[in-house]
Amino acid sequence: MARTPSLARALLTGVTLLGVLGSLGSLAACDAQTSESAGPGTRGKPRPITPVAGCAKGWTDPSDRSAGRGPARCAPGAPAPKPLKKKTKVVVSASTLTAEYLAPLRIGVAKGEFSKEKLDVEVKLLPTPDALPLLAKGDVDVQYAAPEAAVLNGIRQGFDIRWVAGNFTPAPGSRSGFWARLRPGETAGGVSLKDRTVGTLIGKGSVITYPMEKVLSAHKADMDSVRFQQLGPAEVLASLKNGGVDAAWLLDPVWRQVDGDADYAFLGGQPRGEPLGGLLFGPDLLTGDPDAGVAFLRAYIRTVNTYFAGDYKKDKAFLDDLGDVLKTEPDTLAAVPSLRMDWEIRAGTVDRLQKAYATAGVVEGDPLPEDKVVDRSFYAEAVGHKP
Template identity: 50%
Template structure:
């Protein structure tokens, strides 16, 4: 049996398409008191001696945590447990470890029955917060932080990747008066992104703006469809843009354009969110899910996974993308950990962009839960 059959790529009907979450049932998902996974005894895990790094290490040269291949070993749940995941874009490289784990039976080794459904991001967050699904693959965006602030029991539990050094995902700007642009040149200029003002990319955008002596309000920010972004930048319809994979490939070497920088090195800005089901009664299943993802990363995505043409061909089938599209950009630096302070820096940027309904960042303990991957690799916090 092919595990890929568990992936449903039809858009599902949901109760609400709005970003504002609505309560349903007795609790409406508003269970914000959870028992940490570390409350269960944590034992050393063979092969995962280097499976944890200090979250306060923000150095650009930090190597991501790694276990040996095929570690941590499966520890099947006594009863088969269903886990429903949603993702807005299942056909994407950043979700590859999860789709690979489904296809290759890594979740089945943990006695998990995992179903992946394609759901728009705002709807997926609504379903997660209300306990109608268990896991969401995405990012801690403005809708996520606003939901946590409203009291909904959801947490950011795993990172996904940091951009490789060769990547040019990030800010591209039109040159000014025949010279390479700087971020300071963007004051009063039009800055576009496929993603809105509540996206995690606000963090590096605001960070670069402030280093140049600007505020976010100094930019004329707008959103554009991916199909229009590169064209608008090249023909002068916009002055700068945050350009995603693989669109930046079209800009490399083009005269009149300058790359100004991207995601902070070694700092994942997305990953996996757990809802009240997994943070509560299904916590053991959450650890098992995390263990399978970590094992998949260590076995298949630990290094330059695109250097093997056979692997790329198989990966292309799993994520349903052309192999040529995968090889057009460097391998992602997969990283399941969450850096200390990232959630605060994300919120600070989104407050400045006007995406959050509150004025001071929530404490990290209210939005991040590292205990699942710490339990999976045997690290005692």
């Protein structure tokens, strides 16, 4: 599968979003992959899909975005392994190895779920800008990321990349999202964000642009009336507290450090029923070896069904296992609600993201149709659903 990396990671290290987009466009022009087809069900001869034991409820209506929507679930241990004919290596990149949303991947590797499919999975820590061209070239097979502006612009330039599975939606009790430091006499309901500085990890090109735009609108601001400051993961909270920024998007479990503090207000977060990130496949799995692509999602989905079906943090022994793989204290993990792991992708999410990116001025050209970005056929085959 993945080859020895032939692109220097330094190519994109430390560059701005505009630099990333420029590098993507140049790379695509030199070595564009075809992007006319959309996965094992529509690329060439259609692949047969048969019912999968234990997965009768392994699919939900993609148009359902209700906050109370239950995610698709198979029985524990399902879908059962279907080992590949030969051992296959799959290289996965992620920008962090300790975030809880990455837990199904890390636990799946640790518990041997990928090995049951004869997959040898290597997880590499790579910043998203570094990993994206490697994914397009086939030096990385899977990127755990999101359909951010750089990804969409890369696809538009000819990169053969698809968003093939979701990751999670927040639990009802989560306050992961947009937090503001209140000024004297200001209340949460009366916050005006106009002319304030917002700290983010990626900037306007991130998927949080979509929910952030709604928060800004509700607080007398828009993407053009705030100043964005890009910060490292360890800097976001500190900058919010010391006045370096006026507001910031705080993830689990960081928001707990300001929750209940009268000087800060939670203004909104990710939509409850809509995953905004997950797994991106490159050409090796999309067209080179779709059997391995389906096997990868089968193992990932089985891990979710076996270990993350409900409130997984109630199991102390499993919480200890989770702490081990994420290098995080179990008490820290227990301090925030369990995520709702969700491998499905909602209909229209890409359209809503592109609208937000266009407003922010970080995408080029006309909006891409969903089938140029999303491919549900891998997880459909894994759970035996005929779309």
